[in-house]
Amino acid sequence: xxxxxxxxxxxxxxxxxxxxxxxxxxxxxxxxxxxxxxxxxxxxxxxxxxxxxxxxxxxxxxxxxxxxxxxxxxxxxxxxxxxxxxxxxxxxxxxxxxxxxxxxxxxxxxxxxxxxxxxxxxxxxxxxxxxxxxxxxxxxxxxxxxxxxxxxxxxxxxxxxxxxxxxxxxxxxxxxxxxxxxxxxxxxxxxxxxxxxxxxxxxxxxxxxxxxxxxxxxxxxxxxxxxxxxxxxxxxxxxxxxxxxxxxxxxxxxxxxxxxxxxxxxxxxxxxxxxxxxxxxxxxxxxxxxxxxxxxxxxxxxxxxxxxxxxxxxxxxxxxxxxxxxxxxxxxxxxxxxxxxxxxxxxxxxxxxxxxxxxxxxxxxxxxxxxxxxxxxxxxxxxxxxxxxxxxxxxxxxxxxxxxxxxxxxxxxxxxxxxxxxxxxxxxxxxxxxxxxxxxxxxxxxxxxxxxxxxxxxxxxxxxxxxxxxxxxxxxxxxxxxxxxxx
Numbered sequence: 001x002x003x004x005x006x007x008x009x010x011x012x013x014x015x016x017x018x019x020x021x022x023x024x025x026x027x028x029x030x031x032x033x034x035x036x037x038x039x040x041x042x043x044x045x046x047x048x049x050x051x052x053x054x055x056x057x058x059x060x061x062x063x064x065x066x067x068x069x070x071x072x073x074x075x076x077x078x079x080x081x082x083x084x085x086x087x088x089x090x091x092x093x094x095x096x097x098x099x100x101x102x103x104x105x106x107x108x109x110x111x112x113x114x115x116x117x118x119x120x121x122x123x124x125x126x127x128x129x130x131x132x133x134x135x136x137x138x139x140x141x142x143x144x145x146x147x148x149x150x151x152x153x154x155x156x157x158x159x160x161x162x163x164x165x166x167x168x169x170x171x172x173x174x175x176x177x178x179x180x181x182x183x184x185x186x187x188x189x190x191x192x193x194x195x196x197x198x199x200x201x202x203x204x205x206x207x208x209x210x211x212x213x214x215x216x217x218x219x220x221x222x223x224x225x226x227x228x229x230x231x232x233x234x235x236x237x238x239x240x241x242x243x244x245x246x247x248x249x250x251x252x253x254x255x256x257x258x259x260x261x262x263x264x265x266x267x268x269x270x271x272x273x274x275x276x277x278x279x280x281x282x283x284x285x286x287x288x289x290x291x292x293x294x295x296x297x298x299x300x301x302x303x304x305x306x307x308x309x310x311x312x313x314x315x316x317x318x319x320x321x322x323x324x325x326x327x328x329x330x331x332x333x334x335x336x337x338x339x340x341x342x343x344x345x346x347x348x349x350x351x352x353x354x355x356x357x358x359x360x361x362x363x364x365x366x367x368x369x370x371x372x373x374x375x376x377x378x379x380x381x382x383x384x385x386x387x388x389x390x391x392x393x394x395x396x397x398x399x400x401x402x403x404x405x406x407x408x409x410x411x412x413x414x415x416x417x418x419x420x421x422x423x424x425x426x427x428x429x430x431x432x433x434x435x436x437x438x439x440x441x442x443x444x445x446x447x448x449x450x451x452x453x454x455x456x457x458x459x460x461x462x463x464x465x466x467x468x469x470x471x472x473x474x475x476x477x478x479x480x481x482x483x484x485x486x487x
Contacts, residue, residue: 004333015047017041018291024074025412027042032163032336033336033337033338033405034448035395035396035397035421035448036336036465037446037448037451037478038054038397038421038446038448038477038478039074039084039333039334039336039478039479040476040478041072041073041074041075041478042072042073042090042105042107042477042478043073045105045106045107045174046090046092046103046104046105046106046475046477047104048102048103048104049102049103049104049473049474050100050101050102051094051100051101051102051455051471051472051473052471052472052474053100053101053469053470053471053472054454054472055467055469055470056229056457056467056469056470056472057466057468057469058096058099058100058101058146058208058398058457058469059101059329059440059459059468059469060344061430061431062093062096062428062440062442062457063096063098063205063487064096064097064345064428064485064486065093065094065095065096065099065171065485065486065487066093066094066096066426066442066443066444066455066483066484066485067091067092067093067094067150067152067157067483067484067485067486068091068092068094068150068423068444068480068482068483069089069090069091069092069146069147069148069150069159069160069422069480069481069482069483070084070087070089070090070092070109070147070148070150070179070423070478070479070480070481070482071084071086071087071088071089071090071147071480071481072087072088072089072090072147072476072477072478072480073087073088073090073107073113074086074087074122074139074334075122075334076116076117076119076120076121076122077120077121078119078120078121078123079121079122079123079132079335080122081126081129081334082126082128082129082130082242082263082331083123083126083127083128083129083265083330083331084124084128084330084331084333084334085126085127085128085145085147085148085330086126086127086128086129086145087145087147087334087445087478088107088108088110088112088113088116088145088147088148089097089108089110089145089146089147089148089159089161089171089325090105090106090107090108090241090253090480091105091106091108091150091157091159091174091475092104092105092453092477092480093105093171093174094444096442096455096457101455101471103453103455103473104145104174105174105367105477106147106173106174106175106176108145108146108147108159108169108176109145109175109176110144110145110167111136111141111142111144112123112124112142112143112144112145113145113175114215115135115136115142116382119132119134119135119250123135123450124137124142124143125142125262125263125264126143126145126263126264127136127263127264127265127330128263128264128265128330128331129263130262130263131143131151131262134264136466139164140163140164140165140188140190141164141165141179143163143164144161144163144167144179145161145162146159146160146161146166146167146277147159147161147479147481148160148161148162148193148449148481148482149193149194149482149484150169150482150483150484151166151195151197151203151484152171152484152486153201153203153218153220153221153222154221154222154223154471155171155222156168156169156170156177156180156222157169157170157171157484157486158180158457159176160191160192160194160195161191161193162190162191162192162193162239163190164188164189164190164191165179165180165181165187165188165189166179166191166330167179168180168292171250171486177315180222182216182218182223183224183227186224186227189207189214189216190207190208190209191205191207192205192206192207192208192239192241192396192483193214193239193240193335193482194239194240194241194301194482195218196237196241196242196243196248196304196377196378197374197377198245198377198378199374199375199377199378199379200220201219201220202217202218202219202220202225203216203217203218203220204216204217204236204243204248204283205218206241206248206250208232208238209282210232210235210257211231211232211233211234211235212229212230212231212232213229213230213231213232213238213250214227214228214229214230215228215229215230215248215286221400228286230281230286231467232250232252232279233252233277233279233291234252234254234256234274234277235256235257235258236251236253236254236255236256236257236277237253237255237256237257237268237323237326238250238251238252238299239301240299240301240302241302242302242303242304242305242315243283243304243305243377243378244283244305244306244307244313245306245307245378245379246282246283246307247281247282247305247307247313248279248280248281248282248283249278249279249280249302249305249313249315249352249487250278250279250280250281251278251279251299251302251317251350252276252277252278252279252301253276253297253298253323254271254272254273254274254275254276254296255268255269255270255271255297255298255323255326256269256271256274258271258454265326265327268327269468270298270322270323270327270406272296273294273296274296275292275293275294275295276294276295276296276297277291277292277294277349278291278292278293278294278350278352278358279291280292280313280352288350289485290356292352292356292357293358294350294358294359294360295360296321296358297317297319297320297348297351298319298320298321298322298323298326299317299318299319299320299345300318300326300368301317301368301369302315302316302317302318302370302371303315303316303317303370303371303372303384304372304376304377304381305378305380306376306378306380306381307381308380309378310354311354312351312352312353312354313351313352314349314350314351314352314414315349315350316347316348316350316370316384316406317347317348317349317350317360317370318345318346318347318348318367318368318369318370318386319341319345319346319348319360320345320346321341322341322343324339324341324342325339325343326338326379328340328341329341329342329396333396336439338393338394338396339393339396342391342393342396344366344391344392345366345367345368345391346362346363346364346365346366346367347362347363347365347366347367347370347386347388347404348361348362348363349361349362349363349406351469363404363409363411365386365388365402365411366388366389366390366391366398367386367387367388367402367404368386368388368391368398369386369387369423369424369425369482370384370385370386370389371384371385371386371424371425371426371427372384372385372437373427373429373436373437373439374427375429375434376427376436377437377438381436382405382406382407382436383403383404383405383406383436383437384401384403384404384406385401385403385426385427385437385441385460386401386402386403386404386423387400387401387402387422387423387424387425388400388402388411388413389402389415390411390418394418395421396423397422397479398421398422399415399416399417399420399421399422399423399445400413400414400415400416400422401413401416401422401443401458401463402414402463403437403439403441403460403463405406411465412462412463412464413463414458414463414464414465414467416445419447419448419449419450419478420445420446420447420448420454421445421446422443422444422445423444423445423446423479423480423483424442424443424481424482424483425441425442425443425444425458426443426483426484426485427439427440427460428440428441428442428485428487437460437461438460438461439460440457440458440459440460440468441454441460441463442456442457442458442485443455443456443483444456444477446476446477446479447476448476450472451476452472452473452474452475452476453472453473453475453476454470454471454472454473455470455471455472455473456469457469457470
């Protein structure tokens with residue numbers, strides 16, 4: 001498949017005032033669920049503002065910015081988004097310095113957002129959104145919501161989606177600089193929202209279209225180091241992948257794109273009889289590959305993989321039995337309905353043996369958004385940072401944070417309680433330390449009772465003791481997806 005054919009295939013895929021506490025409450029009252037503000041609309045950018053410290057003190061040595069991304073505009077007078085994944089991306093900056101914290105946020109100035117704003121409706125293509133007849137759909141980036149994750153590199157902050165180019169953001173002002181094209185012939189090519197970053201800053205990523213994938217390699221300064229096209233055994237849905245020091249590890253679950261249809265989600269079929277394949281590719285020679293077979297599972301997210309001395313590869317995954325949330329639940333969520341056919345996502349360890357045997361061992365722990373110490377990316381490690389506790393029909397968001405230890409099988413858990421929707425937590429190393437998870441977890445939650453977003457800092461070695469410091473904003477922001485720390 002050449003560049004033009006890949007772009008054509010991808011083009012067929014989906015692509016004012018802040019929400020005040022009063023507006024959030026009104027939306028909640030109309031819709032019934034207490035968690036309605038978690039998928040509420042933000043109407044304009046968020047002017048810089050100080051956060052109020054409500055607990056503890058900021059640790060000495062902690063200074064930097066937690067950047068977060070996520071959808072924050074779903075509804076317009078002429079028509080709403082079709083899925084949680086289709087909202088406009090809002091980049092939020094939580095800055096910590098000298099014991100104080102502040103918040104600012106700006107929507108990514110995408111073509112999609114401009115087109116929808118002008119139409120007064122969500123007219124663009126999306127994950128679960130059929131484009132209106134008058135919508136412009138020239139290539140994948142016309143549907144690019146830039147709403148999923150962030151990559152700080154080369155002095156820029158890249159807002160990532162899944163099926164199109166990154167958007168470059170100024171990390172100081174949060175102003176959108178435009179689409180990031182690493183080379184003219186790579187314009188509008190897919191770039192996944194979950195690149196793998198080696199400890200030295202080198203980046204690996206994939207761009208997936210059907211049974212083809214573009215392997216991206218970026219240098220630590222953000223320049224393009226190389227690209228290569230590879231064949232995949234199946235046209236599986238790939239939101240995330242993982243990597244060891246020597247290998248790319250790609251899970252090919254049996255949610256298969258087996259037809260051309262709009263919206264994108266309608267082109268997928270769940271085929272559990274095919275099982276899940278794990279493709280392992282040598283980074284130095286992409287023609288060297290192995291395939292491992294596992295029973296069928298669905299997963300959005302994987303933790304960093306590592307390879308042991310005998311060649312055994314291990315990595316963590318947050319797994320479901322089926323893709324029910326992707327297929328239906330995300331659409332129900334923004335309609336203020338608890339997702340039907342709810343399934344808890346469980347933390348599991350996947351092991352790939354040198355002889356070709358593969359194993360999946362579930363911990364039974366409810367979990368999402370697995371993260372680890374980035375200094376150990378691709379190297380042997382023993383701990384995973386996860387969101388946990390909750391996720392039922394009454395509160396379809398997780399409300400706790402934990403560090404799970406693979407050696408002991410135990411988890412150090414803190415539960416915020418049913419009034420909180422907890423977002424992904426990131427690890428920040430203590431200055432001068434080289435030990436795994438010696439530092440802090442930094443992340444946010446939406447406090448439904450206070451109708452406000454909060455910023456929290458945990459000692460990563462004592463999560464169950466609760467936050468060592470928390471700040472509160474004067475606004476509730478909808479729950480987002482992923483973030484990045486810039487010191």
